[in-house]
Amino acid sequence: MGRYRGRGARETYGENSTTVPHAYASMAFISAVHWWQEWQMRVLVLGSLFVYLSLYFADTVRKSPSLGKLRFLVWLAYVGGDALAIYSLATLFNRQRQRTACGSRGSSDLEVIWAPVLLIHLGGQPTMTAYSLEDNELWKRHAMTLVSQVSVALYVFCNWWSGERQLLNAAVLLFVVGIVKFSYKPWALKRASFTSMLASSAVSLARDKRRESLIGMLWRLFTTYFVDLNPYFLDSIPPVIRVGRKRKTTRHTAQAPGEIKVEQMEGEILEDGQEAQEIDVQGEVTTLGGFVALARRCYKETRNRTSFTEGLVFAPVSLLYKMFVDLSDPYTNRLKELKFFLGFRASDSYKMIQQCLFNTFVIVYTRRRVTLTLLGAFLQASLPFLTLTSVVIFLKSHKGGYDVNDVWVTYILFGVTALHEFLPFVPHFHATWHEVVFQVSLLSFCCRQEKPTKLMRLAAIGMQKENVNKHWYVKQKPEARRITELVRQHVKDGWQSYIKGPISYRRFNNLRGQWALERHKKEQQLTRGSSNGGVDWSVLESSLRMPFDESVLIWHVATDLCYYKTLDQDQEAPQNTGDYLGETTQDTVYLARVISEYMAYLLFIRSEMLLPGARAGLFNLVSDDITAMLSNDKAARRQRRRGLEATARRVVRLMWSPDPDEIFEVSDLVLQMKNITDQLENLGNERWKVVLGVWVEMLCFSAARCSGYLHARSLGDGGEFLSYIWLLWSAMGMETLADKISKPEPPGEDEVKQEEQEEQGNN
Secondary structure, X not given: OHHHHHHHHHHXXXXXXXXXXXXXXXXXXXXXXXHHHHHHHHHHHHHHHHHHHHHHHHHHHHHOHHHHHHHHHHHHHHHHHHHHHHHHHHHHHHHHHHHHHHOOOOOOHHHHHHHHHHHHHHHOOOOOOOOOHHHHOOHHHHHHHHHHHHHHHHHHHHHHOOOOHHHHHHHHXXXXXXXXXXXXXXXXXXXXXXXXXXXXXXXXXXXXXXXXXXXXXHHHHHHOOHHHHHHHHHHHOOOOOOOOEEOOOOOOEEEEOOOEEEEEEEEEEOOOXXXXXXXXXXXXXXXXXXXXXXXXXXXXXXXXXXXXXXXHOOHHHHHHHHHHHOOOOOHHHHHHHHHHHHOOOHHHHHHHHHHHHHHHHHHHHOOHHHHOOHHHHHHHHHHHHHHHHHHHHHHHOOOOOOOHHHHHHHHHHHHXXXXXXXHHHOOOOOOOOOOOEEEOOHHHHHHOOOOOOHHHHHHHHHHHHHHHHHHHOOEEEOOHHHHHHHHHHHHHHHHHHHOXXXXXXXXXXXXXXXXXXXXXXXXXXXXXXXXXXXXXXXXHHHHHOOOHHHHHHHHHHHHHHHHHHHHHHHHHOOOOOOOOOOHHHHHHHHHHHHHHHHHHHHHHOOHHHHOOOXXXXXXXXXXXXHHHHHHOXXXXXXXXXXXXXXXXXXXXXXXXXXXXHHOOOOOHHHHHHHHHHHHHHOOHHHHHHHHHHHHHHHHHHHHHOOOHHHHHHHHOOOOOOHHHHHHHHHHOOOOOHHHHHHOOOOOOHHHHHHHHHHHHHHO
């Protein structure tokens, strides 16, 4: 009997051992559900506040190349912030409706006052109105969201608010702030859209400014964003850039093509004792010949100013920002811009371009075009004080009868919102655009020097291998300033030595390495006579006549092969001192490789910016050939994988191996790379001057053919160094894609004859 009772007890305990945990689990689940029902609205509004504040600091992540891998989180916060705020408003609506039906109102009525705060969150941050360029074109969608969500918030508040009068006043002030800040978003997106920027740009102002009355001009001046006042600023630029002390003035008038009157003033004494001449343009420059003639005078006669002044910090934006909407200027305006730009030293002109990129980013992706209008400036100054007033009213109001947790959440929402509104008034460091040049090496890509992390491998398994490679193997070097100075010197040399008239001007704009080869070919002929020194210049020249994407890839790999073959020569040289090339040549090699790897980066990742129709697949094609060649290397099969330098030496050994067993079938592009490397080797150390010159011309060729839309879109992803070259190229009088399309002016017979006569006269 005892045994039986004991067994029954054990059976009963066994049943409890299975039912009790289930009971605890169900009770815990029910408790969690009740907690969520009570705290749901508080968690949602605090989460919306957190996302809203994080977007304020995400602007730094967005513009920093070193934090590029975090941009996905910024995008997630940008998209998810609106979704979270909209969901919070919908939840607030449903909760109040359910409580009204159940008759359980009272302690939770304070939740209704959170509705205007959610409208503020839906307005977004002034530093990140648009995440991508396409967001600006979706302003109508955001306008519909504005109407719908404001209607929901007002409906919730008007139907379920039963609080005291002071809280009502605080809520009304917050509604004013919320509706205005939410209205900012579609307004700013519309003003920053390409259609709006073109409609309000210098074209319309230039058309109307002469027939506007004084009152109309002042009204436009005070109600239009200052960058859109470009024609007024252009007319305010001094027609003559004066430096030093004037001694005597003589004038004569020269008639150039395009009905241009040029007043030439001589005898200007400079600080260094040299004499300079000044030119003044009166009338319209209507032909390319007239523009080239006056531009050449500008380069010969204009001297640099002493320094870059902060008073002219907005000048590059006023002069160059319209390029981002692919707007081509008349020759007269381009000449004024050229004269203005040439008045500064190379370092100061670089600062101006850097400032232009930063300000253009602010124009396109933030609320600058709204806040820097008369109405926008007034609202920007008054809204923080309205928010602060609502906080003070809430502090003085009677809060008895409300849930303590709701009161504390309201304190947090109101206090943080008011503090955030005053942040723009706090002095902060004025950021400039970064100086990073992105780098991709095909040989590094082949050897897989750096292994991806486990996360990257998982992403590669999910059919994202190419995207992983594009993000993982991109390096950065802060050499934007030095390369920009190289391009500036290249253009100045072109104006002084190459461009003689409109024909040579067009030819210079189409160079992509030919002038570098031509100059060094002439130098070699002068030093060596008729002997070419074993260099077959036709091989080098033919590589520049190939499709541009193929030329870039061929010269990129050839540059690396020359470099690693040079390292071999350095090690094999007698009395090796570690400085086989010399300090000057080493710097040339370094800059040539930086530009080479940047052009490879453009081909592989930004092929649409390299050139319209560029084929990014060529990068994979050649890398597959080289990888297959390395995998068939019998001598290295038993060796462990080593770094980039070891892999590059293997490629050099396999390509130039006399052993027939180590000859592999490769594509024509790889054979072209070998041939180019052979010809460059015959130039000795002079080859690096040739390589650097070719890369500078290729860089300019690519920048001149990239549309302003693509440059503006790249600013949203951190920007591209190619935009530096593009702005510099235009500022120094060269043609961009917009100029080529809008002014396809063929050379006339008179221009051809005039240029031939000028050449004969100079000779």
